[in-house]
Amino acid sequence: MTPEEEKQLADEAKRLFSGRVEFLLSAPQLKFLPEPDFPEVAFCGRSNVGKSSLINALTGRRSIARTSVTPGRTQELNFFEVGEPTEFRLVDMPGYGFAKAPLKVVEKWRKLVRTFLRGRVPLRRTMVLVDSRHGLKDSDRDMMTILDEAAVGYRLVLTKADKIKASELEKVAALVAQEARKHPAAFPQIHITSAEKGMGLDELRAAMLFDVRD
Numbered sequence: 001m002t003p004e005e006e007k008q009l010a011d012e013a014k015r016l017f018s019g020r021v022e023f024l025l026s027a028p029q030l031k032f033l034p035e036p037d038f039p040e041v042a043f044c045g046r047s048n049v050g051k052s053s054l055i056n057a058l059t060g061r062r063s064i065a066r067t068s069v070t071p072g073r074t075q076e077l078n079f080f081e082v083g084e085p086t087e088f089r090l091v092d093m094p095g096y097g098f099a100k101a102p103l104k105v106v107e108k109w110r111k112l113v114r115t116f117l118r119g120r121v122p123l124r125r126t127m128v129l130v131d132s133r134h135g136l137k138d139s140d141r142d143m144m145t146i147l148d149e150a151a152v153g154y155r156l157v158l159t160k161a162d163k164i165k166a167s168e169l170e171k172v173a174a175l176v177a178q179e180a181r182k183h184p185a186a187f188p189q190i191h192i193t194s195a196e197k198g199m200g201l202d203e204l205r206a207a208m209l210f211d212v213r214d
């Protein structure tokens with residue numbers, strides 16, 4: 001892409017995300033998924049990593065996606081439509097790696113998430129969110145392997161960048177980028193964001209629009 005094309009994409013992305021964004025439905029089981037009519041971008045990551053907060057920040061809505069201080073807030077696949085007419089959908093997913101939830105519940109979410117990521121035809125891209133303070137955990141690596149095997153391209157997105165020192169952030173980002181290079185379906189370039197401070201959001205919006213139009 002030329003710099004002009006990049007700028008145009010970024011402007012368009014900004015306009016889209018600040019326009020119509022609407023909650024569509026919440027699917028507690030696969031049989032409740034919406035018809036696969038539009039391209040989709042899914043947000044996954046460990047419990048409490050900031051998936052719902054990032055969706056709110058990207059769309060400039062305070063609480064279109066439900067957030068909480070209690071991990072395990074999002075328990076279904078939540079679909080949001082972007083654009084007028086709809087151009088694509090965002091999918092807010094339940095978090096993984098949440099040790100305190102009852103095992104049966106965790107198993108149910110895990111199955112829902114895995115089956116969705118493996119078999120969803122309109123899924124264009126998955127955002128794998130990683131807490132800036134913690135870097136990659138084994139549960140993230142498991143998720144990355146699932147996506148590699150399903151050949152679903154994904155972007156690694158560091159969240160809560162406002163919570164650590166710049167020098168630490170640089171170190172974590174380098175480590176995550178290094179590991180990303182070993183995963184065939186991972187984008188080599190990682191994203192650094194803060195839903196709280198609005199950091200990295202313009203770039204991520206543009207990247208997502210690029211992904212759904214790809």
Ligand SMILES: Nc1nc2c(ncn2[C@@H]2O[C@H](COP(=O)(O)OP(=O)(O)OP(=O)(O)O)[C@@H](O)[C@H]2O)c(=O)[nH]1
Nearest residue numbers: 048049050051052053067068072073074095195196
């Ligand atoms: N400082 C800071 N806090 C954040 C940021 N993003 C999210 N948080 C906080 O982290 C907590 C969890 O955020 P959520 O968006 O609910 O996380 P989630 O990944 O959707 O969680 P589950 O749905 O439980 O898996 C909330 O208390 C948020 O306010 C950020 O960029 N900066």
Ligand SMILES: [Mg+2]
Nearest residue numbers: 051052073074
């Ligand atoms: Mg959530």
